[in-house]
Amino acid sequence: MRRRTFIEEMGLFAVGIGAFGQISWREGRSVGDSPTTTDILGPWYRPGAPFRTNLNPAGFAGEILHLSGTVYKEDGKTPMKKGLIEIWQCNKDGLYDNTSDEFIYRASQQLNRNGAYSFVTSIPVAYPSEADPSQYRPAHIHMRISAEGQQDLITQLYFKGDPNLESDPSTKSPLSINRILPLTKTKDNESALRFDVILRKEYLPDGTVFQKVSGVYKMSDNSMMEFYRQGDLLFYKRNNQISGGLSYRDANTFIGGVNDTEAQFELQPQGNATVRFRFSRRRETKLTGTKLVNYNR
Incomplete structure (x- = not known):
């Protein structure tokens, strides 16, 4: 797949919503x-x-x-x-x-x-x-x-x-x-x-953020993770199995579950990116990864 041309990262906003209301x-x-x-x-x-x-x-x-x-x-x-x-x-x-x-x-x-x-x-x-x-x-x-x-x-x-x-x-x-x-x-x-x-009101980053982070990543435990957009969520697969869906938080970071899953991306020139992934449930899992394949969409 052809690598994307790097687009300068746009300023993004954060939206906080309380877990408990009336x-x-x-x-x-x-x-x-x-x-x-x-x-x-x-x-x-x-x-x-x-x-x-x-x-x-x-x-x-x-x-x-x-x-x-x-x-x-x-x-x-x-x-x-x-x-x-x-x-x-x-x-x-x-x-x-x-x-x-x-x-x-x-x-x-x-x-x-x-x-x-x-x-x-x-x-x-x-x-x-x-x-x-x-x-x-x-x-x-x-x-x-x-x-x-x-x-x-x-x-x-x-x-x-x-x-x-x-x-x-x-x-x-x-x-x-x-x-x-x-x-x-x-x-x-x-x-x-x-x-x-x-439901809560839809708060999305600029669409280019999804484009920049989407792709296949080689992780520090030698597994492969794929991140891709589905609706207004960032889905991820681990070793080709759908495993989760994450909502945008801020600063190229997506979260899911009961705040126990997080994927924080660092964007780089020429469409490259790295990710710090955390999944905290019965045991803490922390991985880093480097994008191997960009999607041309």
Whole structure:
């Protein structure tokens, strides 16, 4: 691929948003003006999930979960009239479908004109952490929401009473407090959960910043990392596996998860760049890398 011509770095602005605003739980839903916090994408995101409401496979006989909610703009009051919501979760054995044509327990849906969404699924199970099999990730459902004018959101929702909440890095963080939700029993074999989402206003750097940092990097542990733009997020792959999505913070730095992932880039002439990457969860990972391949886009 042809290397880009270096463009002088433009001055960039920083935007700070408090993690906690005025938010409460009233009449079965969260009410407030604090944006829903992010969480890790995890290694099992798979784009292109089919548009559907029911995630349960044919012949499913377990307990049904009705998941619904409303997505609001940054004021916490105005519903998003247009937007895409993607959800995914593990099956009853704690496994994710990353290969089949059925996209098992994966779905996409357009928000309706009132900003509402509704899925039929099942209550997921906890499963051993890849980093430490003796530790279990609490049961959770992944979610990605994309809407024009609002920051793309990658997050996860959890279930009150899960015994693994206290030991998991995400759910130990105070940033997850409004995403640990109670189940409501509706029938003998059915439960319901409402998760309302408040997006934050989209604050993006100049588009050339994404161009300058995108590419393939050789990391200090001899792994390869690829950084590329998807929507208003900077996605990254490790050894060709989608691993995370990061939002812009400032000064060529992108962050994600519960503030536990950071990629800080240093731009150089002729389209070159280096990166300092940090991922702090069950163990601290710090890597440096040098761009090997620039993208000509």
